[in-house]
Amino acid sequence: MGIAARADGAQDPLVSALMATYRRRDVLPRAMRSVLVQSVTDLELIVVDDEPSDETRRLVESFGDARIRYVAHDHNLGLSAARATGVAHARGRFVAFLDDDDEWEPKKLEAQLDAMHRHGDGVIVHSYERWVRPDGRQRIRSVRLEGDVHADLLDTDRVLMQTLLVPRRAFEEVGSFDPELSNYMDMDMAIRLSSRYRFVTVPEALFVGHVSPGSLSRHEAGRVRALSRILDKYPEYRSDRRLRSRWMTRLARKHGVLGDRSAWRAHLVEAIRLHPLNARAWLLLAVGTVAGAGTHHALSRRWGRIVGYLRQRKATASRP
Helix, strand or coil: CCEEECCCCCCCCEEEEEECCCCCCCCCCHHHHHHHCCCCCCCCEEEEECCCCHHHHHHHHCCCCCCCEECCCCCCHHHHHHHHHHHHHHHCCEEEEEECCCCEECCHHHHHHHHHHHHHHCCCEEEEEEEECCCCCCCCCCCCCCCCCHHHCCCCCCCCCCHHHECHHHHHHHCCCCCCCCCCHHHHHHHHHHCEEEEEEEEEEEEECCCCCCCCCCCCCHHHHHHHHHHCCCCCHHHCCCHHHHHCCCCCHHHHHHHHHHHHHHHHHHHHHHHCHHHHHHHHHHHHCCCCCHHHHHHHHHHHHHHHHHHHHHHHHHHC
């Protein structure tokens, strides 16, 4: 792959790694190191501080690596705006993302650039994920995306920007991150990227996510507002009644978690109106009417913990 030259004669980096941070100096060094030790060294790391902080600036500068650039907002604008700032400052031919509390595997960029080389730079390269809990338990999430996945991505929020390698020109075509979204900015961007680009997946867990209560994207009320905005943005959610019905059901579950029984019921009624054969909406309405709006979510979480425990025991038993 060739590398475009800048007008001043200097050479642009092959990859711009964009990292948003906000009051996370305890974990930021780990994330930064995972970028700087990549087997692909032709990169720049842009750290966007979503609040002016002398402490964070000094921490970033202490690495003493000329590939690092520090950019700070005048005041807190949110993760979506921080990512947009990073895109605006990026000089690389390709762009990759990492939050301040997560990591990349050392060959993340190498593996994704190899895939880009095989398929041409008219694709988005995705990877699997490895998630680490505070107690050390781990799990692999292996979402595979191949070809035209636009319809699939309209129906899921399971694609993270941190798993993607994106041609920088793609943001000129689809626009940057929506600053009005406090959450689901990954889903929003993935929908737009998939409307123009094919996806390919490297079947390896190249991104390592750390589950922590203070993560930038873990706020349920913000999720409800952001998801409602996304459902109003795209015509597919208006024209496809079954698709919108499924998302109304998911929104109802979130309102149930928040304890908003009125909104919970209204969204389930709307889901059933749009698609009378939506069995999940009927089930949620029946269970919630008897036992409470948040019951289904509580049972799902309990079941998830049981499954996670059983998987951990199986993994432990299989070790020599």
